[in-house]
Amino acid sequence: xIQPPDESQAxxxxxxxxxxxxxxxxxxxxARGPQGAPAGExxxxxxxxxxxxxxxxxVLARAGLVTATKSSRQVIYRADTVAIGxxxxxxxxxxxxxxxxxxxxxxxAAACRPQGES
Amino acid sequence: xIQPPDESQAxxxxxxxxxxxxxxxxxxxxARGPQGAPAGExxxxxxxxxxxxxxxxxVLARAGLVTATKSSRQVIYRADTVAIGxxxxxxxxxxxxxxxxxxxxxxxAAACRPQGES
DNA sequence: TCAACATCTCAAAAGGTATTGAGATATGAT
DNA sequence: ATCATATCTCAATACCTTTTGAGATGTTGA
Numbered sequence: 001x002i003q004p005p006d007e008s009q010a011x012x013x014x015x016x017x018x019x020x021x022x023x024x025x026x027x028x029x030x031a032r033g034p035q036g037a038p039a040g041e042x043x044x045x046x047x048x049x050x051x052x053x054x055x056x057x058x059v060l061a062r063a064g065l066v067t068a069t070k071s072s073r074q075v076i077y078r079a080d081t082v083a084i085g086x087x088x089x090x091x092x093x094x095x096x097x098x099x100x101x102x103x104x105x106x107x108x109a110a111a112c113r114p115q116g117e118s
Numbered sequence: 119x120i121q122p123p124d125e126s127q128a129x130x131x132x133x134x135x136x137x138x139x140x141x142x143x144x145x146x147x148x149a150r151g152p153q154g155a156p157a158g159e160x161x162x163x164x165x166x167x168x169x170x171x172x173x174x175x176x177v178l179a180r181a182g183l184v185t186a187t188k189s190s191r192q193v194i195y196r197a198d199t200v201a202i203g204x205x206x207x208x209x210x211x212x213x214x215x216x217x218x219x220x221x222x223x224x225x226x227a228a229a230c231r232p233q234g235e236s
Numbered sequence: 237t238c239a240a241c242a243t244c245t246c247a248a249a250a251g252g253t254a255t256t257g258a259g260a261t262a263t264g265a266t
Numbered sequence: 267a268t269c270a271t272a273t274c275t276c277a278a279t280a281c282c283t284t285t286t287g288a289g290a291t292g293t294t295g296a
Contacts, residue, residue, distance in 0.1 A: 011136055018132035019284085020125065023213060030214045040242060052285065054244050059283095073242050073293045081214075085223030088210060092224050095141060096148045096202060105203030106210050106224040137254085158272060170255065172274050177253095191263040191272050 009064065010095075013087045016063035021048060022056050029066060029079035036078030038071075127182065128213075131205045134181035139166060140174050147184060147197035154196030156189075 016022055024046050029036060037045075043053040057077055060066045064083045069076050088106070096102045134140055142164050147154060155163075161171040175195055178184045182201045187194050206224070214220045 007138065007141065011138055011141065014132055014136035014141075017209075018129055018136050020129055021284095023125065023129065023132075027213050027215075030217055030220075038242080039244095049286080050243060051245080051287075055284075058244090070243095075243065079214075081217050081219040082223075084214060084217075085220040088206065088220060089223040091135075092206060095145050096197075096199075099148055099199050099202075101199040102148075102203040102206060103224065105200075105207040106221065139254090156272080157274095167256080168273060169257075169275080173254075176274090188273095193273065 010087060010090050012063040013065055013083070016059050016065055019056070019059075021046065021052075022060055025056060025060060025077075026065060026079060026084075029077060030081070030084075032079070034078060036067075036069075036076045038074035038076055040074070042077060128205060128208050130181040131183055131201070134177050134183055137174070137177075139164065139170075140178055143174060143178060143195075144183060144197060144202075147195060148199070148202075150197070152196060154185075154187075154194045156192035156194050158192070160195060 017026065025042055028042060028045055039053055039057060040050070042057070043050060048056070057066065057068070061068050061077070065080055065087075066077050067080050069078075092098060092102060092106065135144070143160055146160060146163055157171055157175060158168070160175070161168060166174070175184065175186070179186050179195070183198055183205075184195050185198050187196075210216060210220060210224065
């Protein structure tokens with residue numbers, strides 16, 4: 001059954017993505033693939049203290065963009081690509097009515113101009 | 119020349135989108151198409167005072183997601199579909215490495231499960 | 237058991253964001 | 267000129283977010 005995330009889920013996800021540390025974490029985890037990475041390693045790669053990392057990873061997890069699974073004394077975080085895809089689908093199709101100009105930008109080879117550039 | 123929005127632009131746009139009133143405004147304006155709508159009409163449709171509307175429309179405009187053009191005594195706002203598309207492209211391709219599972223969700227017929235649902 | 241490790245929680249401080257209502261500004265009509 | 271209209275600005279208030287450092291919790295290995 002096709003069911004988009006509801007608005008409040010989408011808002012939580014967008015809010016989670018709108019912070020530079022968290023965007024970097026997500027980039028890192030997507031690049032890692034299904035294997036994910038433990039909190040400490042993410043912190044070392046990106047550069048933040050354990051409490052700061054815990055805070056940001058918690059925001060991402062509560063927003064549903066990453067999953068956290070305990071593995072002995074570590075916590076492995078993984079990007080939830082299905083959730084991320086659902087957010088994209090919500091934005092493109094539900095919020096933007098699948099506007100062709102917007103949809104066109106989503107393919108890897110898309111030639112979309114940056115915002116506010118001539 | 120293909121050039122994605124830079125990170126700070128993307129963050130401003132994501133932050134602008136992560137508020138329910140503004141997401142509604144954008145939905146409304148995308149549905150309106152290139153004709154756009156004056157501030158007052160958006161406020162009536164969505165339900166907010168002029169000062170609140172001015173604040174939120176300003177956030178969207180500063181983030182580059184909408185354009186504002188003065189037309190006699192009204193200000194016409196329009197969704198900037200190129201900028202919105204560029205944001206989508208940035209998220210999908212630059213942040214998420216064009217992960218196939220994420221890209222798959224962007225077509226209108228995509229069957230993506232919502233975040234956090236079984 | 238004890239020490240080291242990985243992560244989380246908590247409270248304080250600083251800064252950012254949203255809402256409200258009053259009022260300023262500018263345009264168009266009488 | 268005067269008035270109504272459309273929008274923006276401003277200051278006050280309330281609330282939310284981020285960072286920091288200290289320390290709590292739970293896990294593994296000696």
